Amino acid sequence: MTRLRIDLAYDGGDFFGWAKQPDRRTVQGSIEAALHKVLRVDDADESEPLRLTVAGRTDTGVHASHQVAHVDVSDEVLQRCVGHMQVSAPDALARRLRAVLPKDIAIHRVSVAPDGFDARFSALERTYIYRVADRFAEVDPRLRGCVLQLDEDLDLELMNQAAAMTIGLHDFGSFATPNPGGTTIREVKTAYWRRIPVTPLVGDDMTMGEAWRTPSLESGLAVFTIVADAFARNMVRSLVGSCIKVGSGRKTLDWFADKMANPVREGSSGPIAPQGLTLEHIAYPPDDQLASRAEAIRAVRTL
Structure with a gap:
């Protein structure tokens, strides 16, 4: 299992905040849906939940020029996004996410998180x-x-x-x-x-x-x-x-x-x-x- 750090930004104007909500457009919901799509994981697969933990939940209409989240992904699933690209798996994931996410979310980078990293609780x-x-x-x-x-x-x-x-x-x-x-x-x-x-x-x-x-x-x-x-x-x-x-x-x-x-x-x-x-x-x-x-x-x- 690999923990990935995701650095991102978003225009919050058309989102009902960060946190995922049923039948509402949220930043977390949009990114998690994109993760399931590019990694080819069923959303109902409890063995590979692909759930994001974020540094700070933003409210409806609030923006982020630099937000941080992490997600845990099995090594086998992570390799699925590489395909024919001659790049690392985190770089490949970043490229594929940028291709499918809406234009009001930007992925700055995806990287392997250091040991002990928690996007929320490790923040100073x-x-x-x-x-x-x-x-x-x-x-x-x-x-x-x-x-x-x-x-x-x-x-x-x-x-x-x-x-x-x-x-x-x-x-x-x-x-x-x-x-x-x-x-x-x-x-x-x-x-x-x-x-x-x-x-x-x-x-x-x-x-x-x-x-x-x-x-x-x-x-x-x-x-x-x-x-x-x-x-x-x-x-x-x-x-x-x-x-x-x-x-x-x-x-x-x-x-x-x-x-x-x-x-x-x-x-x-x-x-x-x-x-x-x-x-x-x-x-x-x-x-x-x-x-x-x-x-x-x-x-x-x-x-």
Whole structure:
């Protein structure tokens, strides 16, 4: 049996999230169906389940520019995808998956996972980005699927004061819901807002005398970056929504501080729209620490 690491990306706009669901289009369901097709394995074959484990489940409408999953495949089945290709079995599988998957899923690479690797439990941290076009930014309709558009002026200084309160080990019960048997305690390592500078797509040394300078696509956007060991359900979108309420003047910093101090779920700190959110990066420890990291993270977090 070989454990494969799959690095991938997807546009979440037309998916009902990552997790497989009956009669709904999901990222996991699409990839697992493709695996069964290219490896010629019946979906009902319990001896070869081809089930994906993912680093972080994304919700309906949320994107990933770099997601990580793993799947266990018997050596005999894995060799089926090689055929006449003069490449390794993981490379052959990556090529065949790209040929059958829908265009809103991209396979970056497929590789043999190191011993002890678990896509979910071995991860050290996840990085999410949320992109907002407020009144400061010129709205580009090409970005409507991955940027939230707001007709508001946002005070990023106030929003950063709110974001700073989230750093450290906290119970984020005001902003998230726990999985069965789990908690909403998470450790946030980095959280901040910044304005993308308004810059041209190319620098002065790359121009050819043109009168118009094409702007960089993300110029002027307000962008939230958050890094944590893990995230509870709806946590990032709820934090973003609450920061925006502070930055637009609809809520105060004291209100946000109260939400952090009293982790009780209620309507005013619920999740904002999903399209601005993208999972950007998953970090893992060195190979010789993968198994110990997976074992440690399975423990229920406490304050």
